[in-house]
Amino acid sequence: MASNPILGTLLHAIGGVSASTCYLPFEKVKKWSWNSYWLVQASFAWLVFPLIVGYLTIPNLWGVYEEASNSVIINTIVLGAVYGFGGMAFGYAIKYIGFSLTYTIAIGLSAVLGTIVPLIIHGTLMEQFTKSGGLVVLFGLLLALFGVAICGCAGYKKDNDLKLAKAGNLGSFNLKKGLMLAVFAGVFSSIFGISLELGAPVAEIAGKYGAGHFEGNANLLLSTLGAFITNFVWFTVASIRQKTIGELVAIKTLGVSIWFRNLFLSILTGGLWYFQFFFYGLGHINMGKFKFVSWAVHMSMLIFFSYLVGVLMKEWKEVGKSTYTTLVLGLLILVISFVVITYGGMVEN
Template sequence: MITPNPIFGTGLHAIGGISAASCYMPFEKVKNWTWEIFWIVQALFAWLIMPLLIGFFTVPDLFTVLAKAPASVFWPALLLGAVYGFGGLSFGYAIRNIGYSLTYTISIGISAVLGTIIPLILKGQLIEQFTKIGGDTVLIGMIASIFGVALCGRAGFLKEKFLSSKAKDKGNSFNMKKGLILVLIAGSLSAIWGVSLEVGQPISDIAAEHGAGNFEGNAKLIVSSLGCLLTNLIWFGFVTFKNGSIKTLISVKQTGTKRYLSNFSLSALAGSLWYVQFFFYGLGHVRMGSFQFSSWVLHMSMLIFFSYIIGVLMKEWKDVNRKTYITLIFALLVLVTSFVIMTYGSYIGELANGTH
């Protein structure tokens, strides 16, 4: 039996947020590989190798657990994971058009809202969860989080606009219209990942019966991840065969042994970091007690918060004007406040349940 501890759970979500915010940083060091090849390797680690490896060591009788999963749970979770895969594709292409900051903020912001609300609607628990003790406080925290995300988006927009106005390069690839369409698709479909994990919960329950304890979520993660992997491999396999870049992955001679190993390792690191976020998401989720529904918006908000913190530390914001920087700082303060409010709401709710 896992004792609910929303404060500790929030801390675990924070670790997952840091991992997620930094997972694409290794790509900056990849040389002589196209973005598509980088994505294929990171996808293999994010959605196949790491889920199976960690699942094997943390879930007793893993393959027995998966075999016991009802078809009515396994296939919907897999298919929803595959749908999320299209969101990942759109996310990557959106970055090329409107930059890292705007893509992360808008898409993850949409995902945070939809990924929380849709599962509650499907379960018929929307009103119930927000009207119980602590639920209203959690709702206020969620609204504050959404406001903070919107402010981050505003800061990102001001940054892109300011830097674009200073750029002399007329070949700037910034395309707000195209990028916005892609990011809306990415955000909407990314929310499906949260739904996929909710649908796959019975698989985690089976894992718990086999003694998985805190790691029960690693079982359902394998199923959702496999669906996501299939979508990405089919798409990027087609793209890389069409443009001929697949040769750089299957032939060491194309880049040289040293560069190949470096690129492969960096891509594998990116995929592993992506997976680690949901490893800690699962650990944090089970500790949120009766307020587990808040995990998704909390995790997504943490992701955005730390992506901006990393951007500041890497001096990505050093050339912006004062108005943009003040907007960013205020946005981050609002997000931190929202984390505290949601955690407090979950905590007093658990106190009322007599778990502390």
């Protein structure tokens, strides 16, 4: 199957746009608790959309799973379930230290661990970087991490600028709790990348069945199934305890238009979350001999576009010139890193 690193990088970029905008619809959800919104979006992001797309793109989907090793299937699902806790911690971290800082720490850590750990597990860490073009890709990877760090610095400066602008009104800001949760979220979120990597044999079987560039949807379904199980159990219990479960069927109480709007926006969130990894799979298969950098590229794209969306949404309007300059520098370094990694992937063996 012919690869195209330029196309692969562009597809990762589309996934990054999808990921960086997936939680924006929640701002328009009315009279629903976070529990209700999360249950609906999680159901579509991690179960409904993966099943539908899997059936449409993988010939004889169940035949693929029957042929795959049970241990591979179980490990992929279990790691997907573990990843589910990372998403929960991510949300709480935002509450304590803000969006920018949480995104950079958690996703930056996820990018590193989700790339390096699978290579260590397979014993191919040195082998991958000694290929033709490997050092170029390594330089691009390090450059991406440096860009992420600069963006994180900009995020930290932004939080300080906004706190000063609010004359000391810190709200629920708690640096210690927030940092702990962000690190926890980063470690557990990286496990999703490891889950996809361990599920790669399933994708290879799907490729034999004629799935082509869509083969990654086979192992993606297993990873998201694990995440769905964790979140469905957790938020169903939380909804029952907090007595919000009734919101999901309270059509008359909320009004038909509000209920359907909430449902649509929650499904939209789920769709945006899922399609980031739909395009991740397409991008991954096109990265050629450097598929292992897909997770780092995807996470860096996610950070890049999340900050860009923040600028477009005027979240950086009140920051100082130094903070804004730091952000632009970080984004520029990320763009350069994408070009370097793509070039490295095009170097012939």
